[in-house]
Amino acid sequence: MAPHTGRHPVVLIVDDDKNTREGLQRALRPRYDVRLAESAARAMEALADGAVDVMLSDLRMPGMDGLELLKRVQAHHPDVICILLTAYGSVETAVTAMKQGAYDFLTKPVNLDHLDMLIARALRSREIESKNRDLEQQLDNKYGLESIIGNAQAMQPVFDTIRQAAPTQATVLITGASGTGKELVAHAIHRLSTRSRGPFVAVHCASLSASLLESELFGHEKGAFTGADVRRKGRFELAVGGTLFLDEIGEIDSVIQVKLLRVLEERKFERVGGIETITADIRLIAATNRELHQLVREGKFREDLLYRLDVINIPLPPLSERSSDIPALCDHFIREFSVRNGRPVMGITADAVNLLSAYAWPGNVRELRNTVEKMVVLARSDRLTARDVPPNIREAVRGKSAGTGAQATLGEGSLAEAERLKILAVLGTQHGNRTRAALELGISRRTLHRKLQEYRAQGLLPAALAEEN
Ligand SMILES: Nc1ncnc2c1ncn2[C@@H]1O[C@H](COP(=O)(O)OP(=O)(O)OP(=O)(O)O)[C@@H](O)[C@H]1O
Ligand SMILES: [Mg+2]
Numbered sequence: 001m002a003p004h005t006g007r008h009p010v011v012l013i014v015d016d017d018k019n020t021r022e023g024l025q026r027a028l029r030p031r032y033d034v035r036l037a038e039s040a041a042r043a044m045e046a047l048a049d050g051a052v053d054v055m056l057s058d059l060r061m062p063g064m065d066g067l068e069l070l071k072r073v074q075a076h077h078p079d080v081i082c083i084l085l086t087a088y089g090s091v092e093t094a095v096t097a098m099k100q101g102a103y104d105f106l107t108k109p110v111n112l113d114h115l116d117m118l119i120a121r122a123l124r125s126r127e128i129e130s131k132n133r134d135l136e137q138q139l140d141n142k143y144g145l146e147s148i149i150g151n152a153q154a155m156q157p158v159f160d161t162i163r164q165a166a167p168t169q170a171t172v173l174i175t176g177a178s179g180t181g182k183e184l185v186a187h188a189i190h191r192l193s194t195r196s197r198g199p200f201v202a203v204h205c206a207s208l209s210a211s212l213l214e215s216e217l218f219g220h221e222k223g224a225f226t227g228a229d230v231r232r233k234g235r236f237e238l239a240v241g242g243t244l245f246l247d248e249i250g251e252i253d254s255v256i257q258v259k260l261l262r263v264l265e266e267r268k269f270e271r272v273g274g275i276e277t278i279t280a281d282i283r284l285i286a287a288t289n290r291e292l293h294q295l296v297r298e299g300k301f302r303e304d305l306l307y308r309l310d311v312i313n314i315p316l317p318p319l320s321e322r323s324s325d326i327p328a329l330c331d332h333f334i335r336e337f338s339v340r341n342g343r344p345v346m347g348i349t350a351d352a353v354n355l356l357s358a359y360a361w362p363g364n365v366r367e368l369r370n371t372v373e374k375m376v377v378l379a380r381s382d383r384l385t386a387r388d389v390p391p392n393i394r395e396a397v398r399g400k401s402a403g404t405g406a407q408a409t410l411g412e413g414s415l416a417e418a419e420r421l422k423i424l425a426v427l428g429t430q431h432g433n434r435t436r437a438a439l440e441l442g443i444s445r446r447t448l449h450r451k452l453q454e455y456r457a458q459g460l461l462p463a464a465l466a467e468e469n
Contacts, residue, residue, distance in 0.1 A: 008033040009123055014043040014057035014069065015085070020108070024056065027112045032119070040064035040072075047077050053126075054119055059086040059093055059105075067097060074101045081122045085110060136197075144191050148184055149329050152322030158185065158314055165312045166192035171264065173249075173309045174287040176316030179366030182287040183247065185314060190243040195283055198242025201235050205246055210253035215272045218259070224273025236269055239282045249309065250290030250301065257302045264308040284309075319361040319368060323421070326357045327462075329365065333372035334384065345376050348384040350464025354428030355389045358397045358421055386428060397425050420455060423448070427465050 011032040015021045016039060025034045035052070037043040040061060046052065055073060059066035066084050073080050084097045084105040094105040103122050106115060145159065165172055166189045174182045183202070190200045208216055215224070219234030235244060246252075252260070263269045267280050286309050295301035319326070330348050338345040361367055375388045386394070423441060430437040438448040455461040 009053040009119075010035065010051050011119065012037060012043060012046050012052045012055045014038075014040065014055060014061070014066075016058065016061045020058070020085075024110065024115075027115070028119075031116075040066070040069035043069055044072060044076075047073065047080065050077070052077070052080050054081045054083065054122060056083050056085060056115075059084050059097070067093070067100065070097055070100055070102055079126070081119075081126060083115075083118060083122070139191065145188055148181065148188060149332055150322065150325055151328065152317075152325045154317040154322045155325065158316060161312065161314050162188055162192065165189060165314070167194060168312075169283055171284045171286070171309055171311045172314060173292075173312070174285065174314045174316065175292075176287075176289065177318050177364055178289050179364035180316035180318060181365050182289075182316060183245070185316065186243075186245045186247075186285045186287060189285060190245075190283075193243065193283065195242050199239055200243050200245065201239035202245040202247060203235050204248060206248035206251035210255055213252065213256055214259065217256070218269050218271055219274075220272035221274040224271070228273070231271070234271065236263065236280050236282060237271075237278060241281060243283045243285060246284065246286045248288060249286040250288040250292055250295055254300075254302070257305050261302065261305045261308060264305070319364040323357050326368065327353050329368055330356060330372055330384075333369050334376060337373045337376040341373075341377055343376050343379060344382050345379045345384060346382045349386065350462050351386045351428040351431050352384050352389055354424045354462065354465065355386055355394060355397055358425030358428065359393045360396070386431065394429070398429060420451075420460060423451060424455075424462070424465065432465055432467070 009032055011028055012035045013021050013024050013028075014037045015024075018038070021036050021038065025036060028034050032054075035046050037046050040057075040063060043055065043057065047055070057066045057069055061069075066086075070082050070084065073082055082097075082102045084094065084102050085108055086094055086105060087108045094102075097105055104118055106118070145162065148155075148159070150156075150158065162185060172186075172189060174185050176182055186202075187200060190196060203213075203216060205213060211225075215228070215232070215234065217234050217236055219232050219237055220228045222228060222231045246260075259269070263280055264284065268277050269280055270277055292301055292306050292310070296303045296306055327348075330353060334345055334348060337343070356368070356371070363370075371390060371393065372384075374390060375384050379388055423437070426440050427434070427437045430440065434448055434452075435445055438445040441448065452461055452465070456466060
């Protein structure tokens with residue numbers, strides 16, 4: 001049994017009649033570790049060590065009866081499988097017991113083969129249940145909020161809106177440039193929703209032609225068009241009870257836009273070539289890296305559809321507006337790729353992180369993730385250093401820091417922030433050497449020192465750059 005590998009499952013027999021107890025014990029002993037209790041009170045004592053897998057209990061006993069015992073076991077030992085025995089074949093009491101969570105009941109005299117089968121089946125289903133729980137847990141870790149790294153100020157509204165929107169049925173529109181994490185956010189909303197046990201079905205709208213997309217979304221009947229030789233369910237149907245994620249919604253053709261609008265308004269659709277109307281019990285999440293309001297102005301996207309989609313909007317900031325998350329993202333991806341590629345990379349040096357933090361990341365988190373993967377695969381030691389940073393990024397950062405402060409497009413807007421990022425980037429490329437950094441920056445070493453002290457006082461100086469060298 002999964003939770004108790006390497007030992008016999010423990011069965012507790014509770015009956016006030018000695019003959020029944022011992023008869024059952026003889027029958028079960030070869031395969032189970034059998035324990036006996038002559039009353040419900042004794043049974044509770046026997047359960048206290050948490051080892052019991054299955055409890056077989058008589059219903060009618062002096063003192064606390066089987067139903068009362070069942071209730072207590074449910075409350076204190078919910079993992080124990082309870083099977084009740086009744087001398088009377090009193091179906092009514094047995095039904096009550098089932099409603100209260102008993103796994104099954106048997107009438108006395110007990111058919112021992114049947115009992116054996118019942119116990120085996122109960123243990124198996126409990127094992128499957130616990131495996132499912134483990135899987136659920138793994139999915140939560142992979143797709144829950146914990147999977148989204150974001151301590152930067154700019155990410156807080158994202159988390160707030162996810163938390164607020166997830167438990168509702170409202171349609172969500174996720175917007176943001178390529179690689180900002182739109183699909184990750186869609187997954188998280190699903191995992192945190194009441195539909196988390198239902199399917200999450202994603203459709204990448206841009207990759208399909210209009211007619212393919214239509215049958216992909218709505219399915220088709222046999223013979224609906226050439227090549228439709230079987231009836232096929234569409235993504236809307238496959239997502240029933242769960243969440244449908246329409247990625248790159250800005251790319252869909254106007255004919256499909258009309259059909260989508262109808263599904264959103266009426267929650268109903270038909271398969272291509274079909275007449276049966278199907279109810280779409282789905283939660284819709286859409287994403288786009290396009291400016292939909294602009295597309296509406298250009299007549300390329302229906303305004304009514306936009307308003308149906310844009311019930312709750314989650315805009316994802318570009319990575320350059322949350323560069324303070326770069327160190328944590330690097331650690332996260334290093335862990336991911338060192339495990340996946342079997343590379344013993346343990347971390348990254350501060351100068352490498354500073355280089356990466358100063359880069360503009362037009363491809364956002366996806367580009368950072370790809371870069372870290374490359375760095376891990378090609379790593380020369382167990383820590384990624386500035387030398388492992390791809391040359392194109394090193395050069396882009398150097399080029400930028402050689403420009404004037406006004407040219408620098410760094411940071412969260414302000415000039416002071418741009419200056420700080422520039423200084424840290426140059427310090428990074430100079431491996432923390434302040435004399436050379438000051439030279440490159442065209443400022444005196446004293447000025448550099450003063451600025452670093454200011455940053456340190458504000459908690460804006462990475463620890464690795466705090467020491468002079
Ligand atoms: N905040 C984050 N924390 C951890 N991983 C992230 C984060 N944001 C994005 N990622 C990872 O970066 C990669 C790109 O994210 P995702 O596919 O969700 O982006 P997208 O916005 O859908 O991009 P595109 O527009 O190109 O489809 C994924 O591997 C994702 O897991
Ligand atoms: Mg995507």
